[in-house]
Amino acid sequence: MAQYTRISGSVGLITLKNPPVNALSAVVRQGIVDSVERALGEPEVKCLVICGQSGKFCGGADIREFGKKMTGPPLIPVFHAIEAAAKPVVAAIEGIALGGGLELALGCHYRIAHSKAKLGLPEVTLGLLPAAAGSQRLPRLIGVPAALDLITTGRHVTAAEALQLGIVDQVTDHNTVDAAVKFALSVAGQSLDARRISTFPCPRLSNLDAVFEAAMQKVRQAARGAIAPVACVQAVRAAATLPYAQGLEREKELMATLFTSGQARALQYSFFAQRAVGRWSMPSGARWDTSKPKPIRKAAVIGLGTMGRGITVGLAQAGLSVVAVETQEKQLMEAKQAVSGMLERGAKKRGVSPPLGNISYSSNIKTVGDVDLVIEAVFEDMALKKEVFQQLSAVCRPGTFLCTNTSGLDIDDLASQTPNPELVVGMHFFAPAHVMKLLEVVYGPRSSPQAVATAMQLGKVIGKVSVAVGNCQGFVGNRMLSPYLSQANFLLEEGATPEFVDQVLEEFGFAMGAFRMSDLSGLDVGWRVRKAAGLVVPGKPARMRQGCRYSPLGDLLCEQGRFGQKTGSGWYQYDKPGSRVAKPDPWLHSFLEEYRARHGLVARRIDHQEVLERCLYSLINEGFRILEEGIAAGPEDIDVIYVLGYSWPRHRGGPMFYADMVGLTRVLERLEFYHQAHPDVPSLQPCNLLRKLVASGTPPIHRWREVIKKVHSQL
Numbered sequence: 223m224a225q226y227t228r229i230s231g232s233v234g235l236i237t238l239k240n241p242p243v244n245a246l247s248a249v250v251r252q253g254i255v256d257s258v259e260r261a262l263g264e265p266e267v268k269c270l271v272i273c274g275q276s277g278k279f280c281g282g283a284d285i286r287e288f289g290k291k292m293t294g295p296p297l298i299p300v301f302h303a304i305e306a307a308a309k310p311v312v313a314a315i316e317g318i319a320l321g322g323g324l325e326l327a328l329g330c331h332y333r334i335a336h337s338k339a340k341l342g343l344p345e346v347t348l349g350l351l352p353a354a355a356g357s358q359r360l361p362r363l364i365g366v367p368a369a370l371d372l373i374t375t376g377r378h379v380t381a382a383e384a385l386q387l388g389i390v391d392q393v394t395d396h397n398t399v400d401a402a403v404k405f406a407l408s409v410a411g412q413s414l415d416a417r418r419i420s421t422f423p424c425p426r427l428s429n430l431d432a433v434f435e436a437a438m439q440k441v442r443q444a445a446r447g448a449i450a451p452v453a454c455v456q457a458v459r460a461a462a463t464l465p466y467a468q469g470l471e472r473e474k475e476l477m478a479t480l481f482t483s484g485q486a487r488a489l490q491y492s493f494f495a496q497r498a499v500g501r502w503s504m505p506s507g508a509r510w511d512t513s514k515p516k517p518i519r520k521a522a523v524i525g526l527g528t529m530g531r532g533i534t535v536g537l538a539q540a541g542l543s544v545v546a547v548e549t550q551e552k553q554l555m556e557a558k559q560a561v562s563g564m565l566e567r568g569a570k571k572r573g574v575s576p577p578l579g580n581i582s583y584s585s586n587i588k589t590v591g592d593v594d595l596v597i598e599a600v601f602e603d604m605a606l607k608k609e610v611f612q613q614l615s616a617v618c619r620p621g622t623f624l625c626t627n628t629s630g631l632d633i634d635d636l637a638s639q640t641p642n643p644e645l646v647v648g649m650h651f652f653a654p655a656h657v658m659k660l661l662e663v664v665y666g667p668r669s670s671p672q673a674v675a676t677a678m679q680l681g682k683v684i685g686k687v688s689v690a691v692g693n694c695q696g697f698v699g700n701r702m703l704s705p706y707l708s709q710a711n712f713l714l715e716e717g718a719t720p721e722f723v724d725q726v727l728e729e730f731g732f733a734m735g736a737f738r739m740s741d742l743s744g745l746d747v748g749w750r751v752r753k754a755a756g757l758v759v760p761g762k763p764a765r766m767r768q769g770c771r772y773s774p775l776g777d778l779l780c781e782q783g784r785f786g787q788k789t790g791s792g793w794y795q796y797d798k799p800g801s802r803v804a805k806p807d808p809w810l811h812s813f814l815e816e817y818r819a820r821h822g823l824v825a826r827r828i829d830h831q832e833v834l835e836r837c838l839y840s841l842i843n844e845g846f847r848i849l850e851e852g853i854a855a856g857p858e859d860i861d862v863i864y865v866l867g868y869s870w871p872r873h874r875g876g877p878m879f880y881a882d883m884v885g886l887t888r889v890l891e892r893l894e895f896y897h898q899a900h901p902d903v904p905s906l907q908p909c910n911l912l913r914k915l916v917a918s919g920t921p922p923i924h925r926w927r928e929v930i931k932k933v934h935s936q937l
């Protein structure tokens with residue numbers, strides 16, 4: 223609702239009330255209309271102030287209403303009524319003014335913001351554009367280049383930047399509503415002619431075409447197939463070239479195409495999924511709301527390789543005290559230098575001082591005796607990790623949580639090295655660990671709910687989106703990646719090239735195709751895992767392992783020392799080791815031809831559809847297996863992991879959402895088709911849960927949990 227009160231005798235105060243972010247629901251919109259009408263009708267009222275309750279101005283349109291039947295007054299006429307008012311209307315912006323919230327403020331005659339407020343038009347991140355006249359008013363207020371930047375990226379700006387850009391008229395460190403009331407009284411009675419943004423001409427640009435061409439090129443490059451950023455540029459162009467009323471019409475048209483698009487649905491699903499993963503649960507029944515985390519003030523990181531350094535930076539930046547341990551003195555010194563450099567660069571970007579003093583470095587593991595939690599990040603070798611866990615058990619004080627940054631080793635096996643397995647959880651970071659948003663928190667069968675809650679909470683403190691998952695080989699992310707990569711390899715055996723497979727996957731929206739990604743992460747990583755799993759055994763039939771089809775192509779490249787970017791060659795060739803520019807490699811093409819000839823394989827023409835279906839559906843099938851086994855609690859967990867950790871295009875929601883969009887019946891049919899053609903590839907065999915979902919009438923994704931529950935209760 224919107225509450226109307228009179229203060230100081232002559233100020234009408236409208237307070238938006240719709241927790242948690244005062245979104246503009248139908249009731250709120252109606253409340254604004256009624257309050258404005260009432261204030262304008264009261265002769266004693268000289269001016270109006272609009273604010274939001276609980277220190278939050280407004281988080282924009284109510285996303286929960288999207289996709290439902292529209293009720294209540296639409297936003298544009300509400301904002302026009304405010305702008306047309308004969309009494310000054312001042313927006314008192316505390317906390318947030320985002321999307322429709324900022325558009326509401328732009329409809330007001332003046333804007334006063336608290337110094338800690340954040341403002342922005344993030345609609346593009348939800349697959350939309352600022353279609354409550356934001357795309358038309360903002361360029362008129364701050365000019366085309368700045369408006370293009372804010373609208374196409376959706377980034378939030380601080381109050382200070384908003385003042386500099388001209389979005390707000392004043393910034394205060396004190397009570398924003400008081401400041402706004404004072405300000406409103408000071409301008410009461412003055413002409414409002416120069417305050418109505420919709421009447422402003424858009425600031426002229428001499429090189430208008432060039433600016434829009436450059437903007438379009440930039441968004442197309444960054445968008446990876448997303449349509450909203452392109453529509454945002456088109457809407458701003460309308461503001462720059464058309465009268466306001468016609469610009470609004472164009473904004474409406476563009477919004478109509480976006481609003482019902484699959485991309486908007488995917489992005490909005492992704493928004494809620496990212497929040498839903500915080501409400502985690504374990505098969506034991508332990509849950510986020512019944513498990514209390516322990517506060518962590520001091521943590522230790524063991525092993526200062528690439529991952530350990532990134533984790534140390536993340537912890538220190540969040541204000542924690544960190545003991546960073548590396549047993550080799552030389553590596554310790556190198557790590558200290560690297561970590562300090564990362565902290566300094568990060569601090570410079572944020573305009574703060576680097577938290578160098580938060581870290582103490584040591585080559586002795588005994589220095590971790592007084593920490594609350596340890597994150598082990600040594601080399602991915604089970605024997606080494608076990609040794610570290612035994613040492614930690616001996617030196618840590620009772621109750622210290624022991625976490626491992628393994629990307630797939632058995633958490634329970636590691637926990638068995640300690641007298642308190644309930645204190646052990648996995649914290650699987652993604653490289654670079656201080657940048658990537660995802661954290662897989664992995665619980666073993668003996669991890670306590672408190673240990674999981676603590677790791678989840680710590681993730682939040684350091685700015686991660688944490689997803690709780692069960693213990694299995696590769697956890698969720700890497701386990702699903704395995705069939706995807708296998709299919710990519712099989713496609714090479716059957717006639718494709720790495721560049722063709724990558725092109726198809728990149729056109730789908732991945733930042734990198736399977737082979738460019740493997741070259742970046744290093745082919746030797748998987749080789750080591752396969753060796754440890756006994757798959758790389760000389761003398762065994764080359765293309766079969768443990769009764770299943772196996773492609774040794776990656777192993778053969780590693781035997782040649784082709785580990786990817788770091789060695790200057792892998793699936794592609796590079797100018798020099800460490801170079802990032804992948805070029806098709808004639809050597810690899812002849813190697814593939816020779817390989818096929820040796821194994822009696824005849825190259826055939828493989829089309830886009832086959833590449834996509836075999837790579838993606840095998841990955842999705844594994845996702846269904848993970849849900850069936852209860853390793854992930856719901857499809858949102860998997861989708862968040864893939865969007866944030868594996869560059870799955872956000873505008874496609876995630877693999878499970880994508881399966882829902884394609885249609886489960888279709889996914890099942892195609893898997894059956896490919897499994898028939900490749901009976902020796904078990905990952906193509908449709909899993910039971912997928913069959914059950916189809917048999918139960920292919921319910922939409924938000925109802926899958928009901929079917930999953932039934933499947934679990936039958937086990």
Ligand SMILES: CCC/C=C/C(=O)SCCNC(=O)CCNC(=O)[C@H](O)C(C)(C)COP(=O)([O-])OP(=O)([O-])OC[C@H]1O[C@@H](n2cnc3c(N)ncnc32)[C@H](O)[C@@H]1OP(=O)([O-])[O-]
Pocket residue numbers: 242243245281282283284285286297318320321322323344345348350351352353354494497498
């Ligand atoms: C149509 C014309 C054009 C206009 C379009 C728009 O305005 S589009 C909109 C443009 N606006 C945006 O894109 C802003 C989107 N919102 C955000 O970016 C962030 O939520 C935040 C910065 C406002 C607060 O961050 P934070 O880390 O402090 O908190 P948090 O993120 O955990 O959220 C807390 C709770 O609030 C919920 N909720 C949030 N917003 C909305 C909403 N608009 N609606 C409904 N609900 C919303 C959220 O789901 C969560 O609920 P839960 O899980 O507790 O049940």
